[in-house]
Amino acid sequence: MIQGSVREIPETKIDGRPATQTVDFQQTIPRSLVHRAAVSEVFVTDLNILGEGRFEVGAQWPRRHSFFGPRTPAFHDPMLYAETIRQAVLLIAHRAYGIPTSHSFLSDHKVYSVDEAGLETLGRPVDVVLRVSAHEVEYRGKNVGGMRLDFECFRDGHLIGTASERWRCVSPAVYRRVRGDHFAATPFQAAVLPAVAPALVGRDRAEDVLVAATPTDGTWSLRCDPDHAVLFDHAVDHVPGMALIEGARQAALLAVGDPYAIPGRAEFRFDTYVEFDSDCRLVAEADVTGPGRLRTVRIDIRQKGATAAHGTLGMRLS
The missing domain is CATH 3.10.129.10 (Hotdog Thioesterase)
Structure with missing residues (x-):
């Protein structure tokens, strides 16, 4: 086994009180919320809003995937983790901030780090919990136009990875103007x-x-x-x-x-x-x-x- 640093997941509290709701892994969320056409390509399963700018997202990694690994029999592909983060960003944007699914998203900056021990394959699907916080929220009028989301990823209660994504979104009309001849x-x-x-x-x-x-x-x-x-x-x-x-x-x-x-x-x-x-x-x-x-x-x-x-x-x- 390749050892990685792990840390116990902290207790979730809202206004000083422990949270009672946990994320669900029984089914994936609607595919439109993560801009996917195939249900089989959806990895996120649930969203809990813990407070202003604080969230938990559930996700499940399949035993195997046709593209996102595992690249070796021992480890899941880190790109599976990166895709999970991408889907979580969209889920939070649509569900927590009310951004229409018709809007287009632009990623400015992506960062991830994941421990190899947390990527181990065990012959079964893997449930992970993403602890997410929102920062530098930008508004266009009354509407959210972008932000940075920071992530901690927990597997079996242990911290296995972190990530951050800075993104913006625009309406269909604005996107059409931005893309011009390439629309x-x-x-x-x-x-x-x-x-x-x-x-x-x-x-x-x-x-x-x-x-x-x-x-x-x-x-x-x-x-x-x-x-x-x-x-x-x-x-x-x-x-x-x-x-x-x-x-x-x-x-x-x-x-x-x-x-x-x-x-x-x-x-x-x-x-x-x-x-x-x-x-x-x-x-x-x-x-x-x-x-x-x-x-x-x-x-x-x-x-x-x-x-x-x-x-x-x-x-x-x-």
């Missing part, structure tokens, strides 16, 4: 490039590979398959943030030469949309191996000669 774009505008050998990035199927087989000095082209049932589960007019992070993870695996390295921590900033109709490059630079067989990989996501997003991944070598 009606579809993934089918992207050229499906030849993939690197799936085994090089810890995958079994070519359709799950997001890096093209044309490396040049640590640079790979992002590869998008519009028929991918998970990454393109619903209509989108730009490359989704989760696809960019997964592409960055796969570029990082190639940079460190270890297809089963675990990205236990990540931080990404998104500066602009990544479009389907132009080549997108993933530029990866790996540091030397540090204590605990950890390598930090810096990723620059570039399109049309400019940086569209950038981040770092902490890769624990296998």
